[in-house]
Amino acid sequence: MPMPDTAPPSIAASYFDGTSARARAVMLRLEGDALLISGEGIERRVPLRQVQWPERTRHGMRVAHFTGGGSVQCADAAAWDDWSRGSGRRESLVVTAQQSWRWVLASALALVLLIVAIQQWGVPVAARAVVALTPPSVDSSLGETSLSVIDEHLMRPSRLPAAEQARLREALAKAVAALPPGSVPPWQLVFRRSRIGPNAFALPGGTLVMTDELVELVGRDDKVITAVLAHELGHVRHRHGLRMLVQATALGGLAAIVVGDFSTVLAGVPVLMGQASYSRDAEREADQEAVRILKAANISPDVMVTLFEKIAAYRHKTGEPGQSPGNTPEKEPEQGGKTAEEGKAPSADSWLGIAFASHPADAERVQFFKDAAAAR
Ligand SMILES: [Zn+2]
Numbered sequence: 026m027p028m029p030d031t032a033p034p035s036i037a038a039s040y041f042d043g044t045s046a047r048a049r050a051v052m053l054r055l056e057g058d059a060l061l062i063s064g065e066g067i068e069r070r071v072p073l074r075q076v077q078w079p080e081r082t083r084h085g086m087r088v089a090h091f092t093g094g095g096s097v098q099c100a101d102a103a104a105w106d107d108w109s110r111g112s113g114r115r116e117s118l119v120v121t122a123q124q125s126w127r128w129v130l131a132s133a134l135a136l137v138l139l140i141v142a143i144q145q146w147g148v149p150v151a152a153r154a155v156v157a158l159t160p161p162s163v164d165s166s167l168g169e170t171s172l173s174v175i176d177e178h179l180m181r182p183s184r185l186p187a188a189e190q191a192r193l194r195e196a197l198a199k200a201v202a203a204l205p206p207g208s209v210p211p212w213q214l215v216f217r218r219s220r221i222g223p224n225a226f227a228l229p230g231g232t233l234v235m236t237d238e239l240v241e242l243v244g245r246d247d248k249v250i251t252a253v254l255a256h257e258l259g260h261v262r263h264r265h266g267l268r269m270l271v272q273a274t275a276l277g278g279l280a281a282i283v284v285g286d287f288s289t290v291l292a293g294v295p296v297l298m299g300q301a302s303y304s305r306d307a308e309r310e311a312d313q314e315a316v317r318i319l320k321a322a323n324i325s326p327d328v329m330v331t332l333f334e335k336i337a338a339y340r341h342k343t344g345e346p347g348q349s350p351g352n353t354p355e356k357e358p359e360q361g362g363k364t365a366e367e368g369k370a371p372s373a374d375s376w377l378g379i380a381f382a383s384h385p386a387d388a389e390r391v392q393f394f395k396d397a398a399a400a401r
Pocket residue numbers: 256257260303307308311378379380
């Protein structure tokens with residue numbers, strides 16, 4: 026059925042460029058995946074990923090900050106909320122959770138299920154069951170919220186040339202294309218400069234984050250990078266992020282949720298995601314997925330062995346003992362301070378999101394990839 030063509034709604038706001046205190050009257054409009062700002066001598070297009078949307082509280086001014094600098098303000102909160110809704114923008118998970126009784130009810134139900142399931146089967150199996158019952162849109166919201174918080178606290182914009190980013194994206198796309206359609210979840214690959222050293226991790230919903238440092242560590246080798254990302258896609262496919270969250274919540278935050286301190290629990294989620302340390306079983310599942318993708322793409326799983334070697338060399342070079350918590354590979358003092366305010370300093374065991382969590386396990390995993398390479 027043809028729908029009448031309507032222009033996206035716009036709203037009046039004040040724009041600050043982030044360097045001067047001068048406010049400029051502008052109109053805001055959402056178009057595709059960008060926020061358009063137009064007004065006195067300004068025409069700016071900000072990708073939505075760089076917009077930190079204000080939380081929808083009851084009162085007060087709405088201020089949206091841009092990670093690349095600058096902000097917009099709107100004093101009319103009600104008008105802003107109407108505009109935001111009318112533009113079809115999804116609320117962050119925290120706001121949705123706070124404001125939608127359906128969400129709260131669903132969470133309460135999930136919680137009851139979780140408690141029953143824990144009594145029945147124990148935490149890991151219960152978490153798996155709850156994840157299976159959770160709609161995939163929850164993964165995406167979680168991932169989006171996580172990325173904006175991670176960007177604020179742990180990451181800086183990438184310095185990899187756009188052509189280089191495109192080359193690596195293309196390499197993964199090509200590998201994945203060799204598999205039957207639909208057998209790999211949708212993904213997007215973003216690059217960041219890290220404050221915690223070489224790293225790669227997957228956010229729920231399919232955003233893969235690769236740091237410049239890891240790209241450099243493996244000598245920009247697109248096969249090794251594809252292997253790392255294939256492993257991360259395994260975490261996405263099996264929804265390990267959400268499962269980890271459910272488990273952590275079940276273990277640590279159950280009481281808090283029951284008494285209604287829901288938003289506090291959710292607010293801690295992004296930090297958890299950025300410093301993911303999955304269980305051995307989850308790593309095994311992700312490794313299997315990596316092998317599946319690599320073989321389909323005709324890349325030897327041996328490239329993962331290369332990765333482990335480079336990481337071992339890196340650890341050796343930086344003198345990282347590996348098992349002592351609180352040691353970050355880059356010894357910049359500001360980093361400790363940044364994350365300490367979240368109550369969680371990244372530990373040596375979790376610095377690499379691909380989660381080489383414990384070193385004895387590394388040997389087992391190296392052997393797994395060697396065997397897989399030999400079995401081709
Ligand atoms: Zn992993």
